[in-house]
Amino acid sequence: MTPNGYLNKKILLVDDDESIIALIETVLNKEGYTRIFKAGSGKEAIVKVNENEPDLVVLDVMLPDFDGYEICKQIRDKSMVPIIFLSAKSDESDKLISYAMGGDEYITKPFSPKELLAKITAMLKRQSYYDDKSANDNRYVFGSFALDFEKKLLFKDGEEVFLTAKEYSLLEFLIINRNITLSKDKLLSSVWNMDYQGYDNTVMVHIHNLREKIEEDPSDPKFIRTVKGRGYMFVG
16 A cells, blocks of 8 residues: 555545534644545535545535435445444434445544544545555455456356356455445445345345355355344455
8 A cells, every 4th residue: 555645535524514524624634634625515515526536425414405314325326435424313223324324434423533533544544455456456365265357257276166147246346345334225226236125135145145155154254244234244
């Protein structure tokens, strides 16, 4: 990874409270982040996302026009950019909703600016690492396996592992978005191009089949983890 390359990542701050925006921006500037964009409403946030393609979004749940969940949903329709929710609500149900909608972190107001900075930096460092790795390598290696993105094949110890077209597409999508929780809804819309309702079993069956092929113990998976109440995550 390029030293401090993560500091060049673009961050979008979305909150209708200008004092909170100013506080976060100040903390980020002191750390060395300079590519910061701001929005005070949901409508403005979508415009900024489309114009600037941020690498991370800090998103307030309560906005004057749309709530943050709706903004998150619109972003997720086109991007897996990390999203950190900010909210005055601390109930577990609110946190679960944010994860189900595609959020990656949930921080309750009032919050510690240092905690938010730490989470932002950790996410962007990880993102920079994977960006550099993908740019220099058409294969992703995990355990004794290697996924060849160019040939669209999976190998184990140099021998091809048979995958159906959908199994390959699902595994590739999980790996590209590794270490990010992906809902069944997101997997269906991205891999199968269909809505979630009525197709819950489709994802589970394919996840089961992949685990049978890549996990040493499919009942205790190392790579494709179930995130209870939220979906699945490829850990690598």
